[in-house]
Amino acid sequence: MTPGARVAAAIAVLDEIQGGAAAEQALTAWARGSRYAGSKDRAAVRDHVFDVLRAKRSLGDGSGRSLMQRLALREGWDIAALFSGDGHAAAPLSAEEHDALAVPLQLSDAARCDVPEWLWPLWQYSLGDQAEAAAITQQGRAAVFLRVNGNKATVAQATQALAQDTIGVVAYPTAPGCLRVTTNPRRIKTSAAYLTGLVELQDAASQEAVRNTPVPTDARVLDYCAGGGGKALAFADIHDATVFAHDIAPQRLRDLPTRAKRAGVKITILPTHALADHPKFDVVFCDAPCSGSGTWRRTPDAKWRLNADILHGLMQSQAEALHGAAQSVASGGILVYATCSVLADENRNIVQSFCFRNPGWQIVRDNQRLPDAHGDGFYTCVLMYP
Numbered sequence: 001m002t003p004g005a006r007v008a009a010a011i012a013v014l015d016e017i018q019g020g021a022a023a024e025q026a027l028t029a030w031a032r033g034s035r036y037a038g039s040k041d042r043a044a045v046r047d048h049v050f051d052v053l054r055a056k057r058s059l060g061d062g063s064g065r066s067l068m069q070r071l072a073l074r075e076g077w078d079i080a081a082l083f084s085g086d087g088h089a090a091a092p093l094s095a096e097e098h099d100a101l102a103v104p105l106q107l108s109d110a111a112r113c114d115v116p117e118w119l120w121p122l123w124q125y126s127l128g129d130q131a132e133a134a135a136i137t138q139q140g141r142a143a144v145f146l147r148v149n150g151n152k153a154t155v156a157q158a159t160q161a162l163a164q165d166t167i168g169v170v171a172y173p174t175a176p177g178c179l180r181v182t183t184n185p186r187r188i189k190t191s192a193a194y195l196t197g198l199v200e201l202q203d204a205a206s207q208e209a210v211r212n213t214p215v216p217t218d219a220r221v222l223d224y225c226a227g228g229g230g231k232a233l234a235f236a237d238i239h240d241a242t243v244f245a246h247d248i249a250p251q252r253l254r255d256l257p258t259r260a261k262r263a264g265v266k267i268t269i270l271p272t273h274a275l276a277d278h279p280k281f282d283v284v285f286c287d288a289p290c291s292g293s294g295t296w297r298r299t300p301d302a303k304w305r306l307n308a309d310i311l312h313g314l315m316q317s318q319a320e321a322l323h324g325a326a327q328s329v330a331s332g333g334i335l336v337y338a339t340c341s342v343l344a345d346e347n348r349n350i351v352q353s354f355c356f357r358n359p360g361w362q363i364v365r366d367n368q369r370l371p372d373a374h375g376d377g378f379y380t381c382v383l384m385y386p
């Protein structure tokens with residue numbers, strides 16, 4: 001596909017999304033109907049679509065065609081070449097489109113920062129003087145990070161293995177075992193280093209959260225909201241602990257045995273009925289469901305789908321998950337509440353209300369990490385019942 005044809009394809013996909021389709025579904029449907037598109041074409045179209053979605057409001061929130069025109073303008077691309085009408089490229093700009101593009105958009109602060117209008121007051125309340133910077137960071141792409149599985153390889157060995165699949169990485173100063181991918185991130189899942197368990201895809205902020213959790217030697221650790229098991233795998237790798245995984249939705253755990261085998265670690269899955277009778281744990285990590293507002297660079301359409309009702313539902317789930325997780329903490333143990341959100345309503349406010357309703361629990365420390373070049377936004381709070 002020519003660059004113009006890729007832009008035209010992105011316009012069609014964006015029109016589907018603007019019409020209500022989910023981004024991944026719209027991209028999959030386009031790929032299925034476009035067998036001529038190779039992997040590089042699919043990647044390029046996906047990049048266009050996601051680049052627009054991260055900044056949809058500041059690009060005018062119009063049709064796919066106008067969004068792609070504004071993206072091209074912002075990026076300094078040759079608009080006449082991309083909208084040439086040649087082959088499968090989109091039609092040339094009309095005189096009206098030229099005129100419209102020449103006029104800067106009048107944007108509210110929320111639109112300029114690509115935050116939903118209804119959320120802007122909460123965003124500002126949560127992030128204070130970092131509100132604009134954190135939002136603007138999420139208009140761009142996120143870096144890709146790997147965790148070297150210390151059971152299987154050193155950083156040098158993993159780096160060398162990745163290089164054999166032409167994947168470039170740099171070791172990351174903030175966390176031992178953390179690598180930032182510099183070239184060919186799309187090859188990771190088919191690389192020998194990944195398939196043999198030398199590395200896991202995991203954001204630097206998640207790695208940091210697990211690494212910074214105070215885990216006594218030989219502790220029993222429960223990943224209470226384990227989902228795909230990313231945190232459980234990291235606990236088993238980073239800490240000298242026996243690791244258990246639980247999730248209210250057992251089907252979410254289905255890949256964990258395979259992942260654990262690949263990583264060469266042991267993780268015991270505990271279904272809900274087994275948890276109540278199980279001896280309690282020294283550390284319970286509660287990675288609660290959330291808006292993902294610290295990860296919107298990677299899931300930008302989630303930003304635009306969030307509304308007040310959904311947020312309220314998430315806050316109820318968070319309170320329930322934290323309350324449930326607390327039941328499994330052994331006397332003298334610790335409870336960690338975590339989300340990949342930056343909103344106070346999903347983070348400190350949930351923990352404070354839990355402490356208010358459960359006297360005795362105390363916050364030892366909490367940390368709100370904001371999205372930046374070094375990882376996602378992520379909140380952690382360590383609690384104890386002294």
Ligand SMILES: C[S@@+](CC[C@H](N)C(=O)[O-])C[C@H]1O[C@@H](n2cnc3c(N)ncnc32)[C@H](O)[C@@H]1O
Pocket residue numbers: 224225226227228229230231232246247248249252287288289290317320321324
């Ligand atoms: C943010 S995801 C977890 C991501 C996972 N820890 C990882 O690193 O891949 C939240 C998970 O919490 C689970 N969940 C929601 N409410 C729960 C509850 N009350 N008890 C246990 N798990 C819950 C959801 O099914 C979901 O898989």
